[in-house]
Amino acid sequence: MADTVETGMIGVDARPARRQQWEKWLIRGIVAAVLLRLAMLMGLSAFFEDLGSVGDWLVEGLPWLCLAVGAAALLPNLSSGIRLQGNRLANHVVGWGIGTALLLIMYFFGPQIQPALSFMGRSARVLVEFTGNQGLFLAAMTALVALSLAVIGSEGQLLHRPGLFERVWAKNLTAKIAAVPMMLVALGVFTGGTIWTVVYSFTDSRLLPREKWVGLAQYERLWGEDRWLISIENLLIYGVCSLVFSIVIGFMLAAMLDQKVRFENTFRTIFLYPFALSFIVTGLVWQWVLNPDFGIQGVIRSLGWESFTFDPLYNQDIVIYGILIAGLWQGTGLIMCLMLAGLRGIDEEIWKAARIDGIPMWKTYLFIVIPMMRPVFITTLVLIASGIVRVYDLVVAQTSGGPGIASEVPAKYVYDKMFLGQNLAQGFSASTMMLLSVLIVLIPWAYLEFGGKERTRRASDV
Amino acid sequence: MASVVVRDVSLNFGVVEVLKSLNIEVNQGEFLVLLGPSGCGKSTLLNCIAGLLEVTDGQIFINGKNVTWEQPKDRGIGMVFQSYALYPQMSVEGNLSFGLKNQRLPADEIASRVKRASEILQIEPLLKRKPMALSGGQRQRVAIGRALVRDVDVFLFDEPLSNLDAKLRNELRIEIKRLHQKLENTMIYVTHDQIEAMTLADRIAVMRDGIIQQLDEPQAIYSRPVNRFVAGFIGSPGMNFMEGTLEVSGSPKVKVGDATIDAKGYDFDKKPEAGQKVVFGIRPEHVMIGEMAKSMPYTSEVEIEIVEPMGSDTLSWTKLGGQNFTFRIDSEYAPKEGEKVKIGFDPARASIFDANTDIRL
Secondary structure, eight states, rough: OOHHHHHHHHHHHHHHHHHHHHHHHHHHHHHHOOOOOOIIIIIHHHHHHHHHHHHHHHHHHHHHHHHHHHHHHHHHHHHHHOOTTTOOHHHHHHHHHHHHHHHHHHHHHHHHHHHHHHGGGGGGGGGGGGGHHHHHHHHHHHHHHHHHHHHHTTTOOOOOOOOOOHHHOOOOOOOOHHHHHHHIIIIIIIIIHHHHHHHHTTTTOOSOOOOBOOOOHHHHHHHHHHHHHHHHHHHHHHHHHHHHHHHHHHHHHHHHTTTTOOOOOHHHHHHHHGSSSSSHHHHHHHHHHTTTTHHEEEEEEETOOOOOOOGGGOOOTTTTHHHHHHHHHHHHHHHHHHHHHHTTOOOOOHHHHHHHHOOOOOIIIIIHHHHHHHHHHHHHHHHHHHHHHOOOEEEEEHTTTTTTTTTTOOOHHIIIIIIOOHHHHHHHHHHHHHHHHHHHHHHHHIIIIIIIHHHHHHHHHH | EEEEEEEEEEEETEEEEEEEEEEEEEETTTTEEEEOOOTTHHHHHHHHHHHOOOOEEEEETTTTTOOSSSOOOGGGGEEEEEEEOOOOOHHHHHHHHHHHHHHTTOHHHHHHHHHHHHHHHGGGGGGSGGGGSOHHEEEEEHOOOHHHHOOOSSSESSTTTTTTTTHHHHHHHHHHHHHHOOOOOOOOEEEEEEHHHHHHHHHEEEEEETTTEEOOOOOHHHHHBBBBBHHHHHHOOOOOOEEEEEESSOOOOOEEETEEEEOOTOSSSSSSTOOEEEEEEEEEOOOOHHHHHTTEEEEEEEOEEEEEEEEEEEEEEEEETTTTEEEEEEEEGGOOOEEEEEEOOOGGGGGETTTTTTOOO
C-alpha cells in the first residue's frame, strides 16, 4: 500500500507540466480545425482551387489534419496513464474493444458477410445498417467508451493529477450526462443558429435560405429603410428610459419598503403582481387605459374637464412613451424585489456606523449601500437590458407598430421581414445588427468586469 | 465626575420589556464592561446610549448634557461594532475620513486626525487598501480608528472581538487596554466573554433579563457575588453549589448531606437564621488537596470519580455530602480516578446564598 502511494507521489511531481503541454496542443488543434473549416466555408477555399487536386485535398483535408494533430497529441498523454494489466475495469475495456472491432468489421466487410449469414433470413439485412457512416460513428463512440473506461479504471493505481480526459469523462459523470441536452441546445441553437443567421445575411435568400452571396447589399438596404431607422430610434428611447426609470423607481420603492413599513408583504405583492401578467395582457390592458374614449382621457373628460387630452397611443410623436409606461408598470416590481433582497443583504451595523458618523441617509444610500449592491445592480441591468432588446409582444398587443410605423421596434422588424415579408436575408441582417449592438455593449463590459478583477487580485498580492 | 449617566432607562419592544428601569453612572475615564448571557439586553443598552434605539422611558446624560433625544452623531460618541461595519467600497483612509468630510471639517484637520489615529493603531501601511484586503484583526483596528478620529470623549464597543479567533482576540484585548491607558477616555464595552470583562474592566455590570445584577470591580464580583446567577456566570469552571441547611449553635454551620461545614470566618451580610435552607458555593480553584489541605479550616476525605486534564490544571470530579463537587489543582499534583484524597478549603472564601431568593447571605 505504501509503495503505490510513493510511486504515485513521484508521478504527481513528474507529470503535470508535460500533460498540460499535450492538452494545450489538443485544444489548439480543435480550434484551428474549426476556424479553418469556417474560413473554407466563407470563401478561403477559392484560394486553394487554383492548385488543382492538391488544392482540393487541402480544402477538405486541412481542418481534419489539424484535428488529427490534436488527437495525436492526446494519445501519448492518455497511454501514459493507462495500464490494462490490473485495471479494475479491464473486462469492460476488453468488452467495449471487442464491440468496436465488430462494428469496424461490419463497416468494412458488411456486404461480404451478409450472404454467409443467409440462414438468419431477413434479419441479416440489419448488417447493412452498419456499413454507412453511422457504422463508423458507432465504432468511434464505442472506442471512445473503451478508452475512457481504461482511464477511469487505472485512476486508482496512479495517484497522478487527473488529466484532461479524466476531468472530462470521469468526474461528476452523472451531472455531465444530465447537462448534455442543455449543452447541445446551447451549442446548436445559440452558437450554431447565430452563425447560420450571420452567414445567410450575406445572401439574397427570400422565402427559403439559399447560398447566393450578395455581400453587404442587405445591410445597405436595411439602413436605407425608414422603418428600420424609426425602429432603432424607438428602441433607443425605450431602452434608455426603461433602464433609468426601472432602476430608479425600483430602487426607490425598495428603499421605502426597507424602512420596516407595515404590510410590507401586501405592498410587495401589489408591486410584483403585474410581473405575473404576460406582455400581451399588459399591452391590452394599457391599450384600454390609454384609449381616448374609454380610458384616462375619457374618465377625466366625463368629470367635466372637456379639453383634457391624453392619448399617447394615437400620437406619432409620443406613442413610444405610451408603450414605455406599460413596460415600466410590468417590469418595475421585479426590479424592486431584487433591490429589496439586495438591501436586506446589507449588514445592519453598516447603517448604525453611518448614523454614528453622522452621514445623512441619502448619502449613505449613494456612497455606501449602492456600491455594496453592485452584484444586484448588475443582475437587474442584465435583466432589463435583455428585456429591452427583445421588446416585441408589448408593441404588437398595444399598437401593432402604429400609428403608421411610429412605434416599430427592431424585433418586430425582424419578425415581419422573416415570416410575413418572406424576405429571410433582410430579417437576418436586421437581427445581425441587433446582435452586433448587444456585443458592442457586452464586450467592453466583460473587459471591465473580468480584467478589473485580475487587477485587484494583483494589487492585493502586493 | 460622571461621564455617562443612565437614569431609569426602560425599553420595550411591543409587550417585551428589554430594559427595566436601569441606572448606571460611568465616571470620567472609566472602563465599564457590560457582561451577560445573550439576550440579557447589554447590546440594547449600548445602542440606547449611542442613540441608535429610542428609549421608552428615562434619560441619558453624556458629559452632563441630556442627550436622550439627540441624534447619534451629536452625542459625542464613537462606536465599534462586532462585524466591523467598514464601508467596503472605500479605502481605509476613506473609511476614517468619510464621517469627518460630512462634518465639513477643513482638509488639513481631517488629515492630521487620520494621521494621529493611524499612528496610534499602527495602520499607516494599510491606508490605501480596501477592507476586503485586510485581515480580521486589521479590520477591527480600522473600525477602532474610525471611532478614534471622531475625537470624542466616550467610546462604545459592541462585542468587538467576537468575530476574531482566540489568539487575535488576546492580542487585540491587550491593545484595547493600552489604548484606554493612553487616551484615558470613557469606554463602555459589551461582551459575553468573562475573560475580556475581567481583564479590561475598571468595573463590570453583570446583566440578566434587562436588569443589572451587580455593578462592581472585577475582583469584588469574583469573590463576593451578590447572587447565585452572578456567582455561576463568573468563573470557569463554574462554582460548586451544594444545597444544605444552616445551623446556628455556636458558630454558624452549613449542613450538606452528611457533611457539616463550619462557616467560621464567613462574613454574613444578614444575620443567619437557624434551619434556613441555603446554597453553599465554593470555587473549584479554592480547594486544596493533600498536605496543603491539612491547614485548611474544613477538611474531608473524598473519592475521585473523573479527572479532566486541561494542561496547566486538572479538574477533578467527586462527591461531597452526596452532591457533585469539582476542584481544580495544578496538574503536577493531580489525583487519579478512584483514588481517595483529602481535600480542604477555607469557608471564608465561600459564598452562601438563600436557597429561596438566591441572594447572598
